[in-house]
Amino acid sequence: MADPDLQQGWVDAELAEEFPELAVWHTGVETGSGRSPDFVRERLRRLSNRITGGHVIHMRQDPVPWAYRVFWRQVGIDPDTDRTPVEQIALDRLKWGGLRSRNLLDDAITIATLETGVPVVAFDSAKVGEQIGLRLTGEHEELGGSGRPLSSRQIVIADEDNTLAVLTGEVAEERGVTPQTTSMVLASVQVKGVPMISIEEALWTVVDTLVR
């Protein structure tokens, strides 16, 4: 499969000044979600077998998960309470004794996040604008334009008009992927210490899993 065409999103000036290495990358994929095929379930099973208690403990010192952990801390989140996506997936694996298959998109994101440590979010491309970026919220903003209220100066993924997702991964319900979605936008936030190759691999893995 050809590499997906990655596009760098914009970053609000104030945010870029505070975190010069902060970036958001996105790419489009012409497919929807649905039930996971057997090969995806099998891949989840194999991945699940690789995760042990020791692996999860050591995860916080692996470069990419650690980079997100530090960033979480710098933006006022306790990474031991609101876990970074990769730590959350690994902990859920320990709790449930395996990686649960939910749907093709979620499974693809789980695989990509576990393999690379990079969180990925997906939007319905029909419900988001062309220009995706990172900015701080203003006063009285709501997630997705009509969702839950957001406190001011939160870091969000947004398009020209609306906030799309909170940095920690919560996607606005009205902008997210539904069973009716036929094409989507995948996005990843890059923070200091995360190499570009990890971002590329994360997005490529999701696209590859979705379209295979």
Place this chain on the structure above:
Amino acid sequence: MLVTQPQGPRAIQPFAPPTKLDERPARQALLGQVERLEAELSSLFMSVWPRKGFEMGVAGLGGGPRMLTLAELECLRDDLAEKVEDARRSLSDRTYVEEKHRRRIEEMLLEPEKHKWVRVGNEDIGEPGCKHWHVTPRWGILGMLLNWWRVKISSGCPLAT
């Protein structure tokens, strides 16, 4: 023609000039400190594992992921520094006790009769598992009467029922 200003008392400006303090250097320094302290805390967490009873959490500041104010960054830095210091001290105290337990195991193995009925577990030396060293008399009552003692080393955790 030379125009001179009247020589009177100089007007005192009642307010500070409208310049904004540049917080950037301070903010960058604080972010760097938070990064280093988080690294130290993670490293301590690894050293502590599998021991239990260590509190290493530093609460989040609430309000979701956001750009923190300078005061909040300072507060976060101080909390992290305090937690790192506490964890380091607790770990140091714990490892001191564990070292004493290890020495005791060696003494028990050399002279079991001087450590009658003493029992040291893996937990006491900071290791995972249920293994323990227990000084017991050889051949029960007879061993007690004749002062024949030995160290029994358990084979591990009891089987789940």
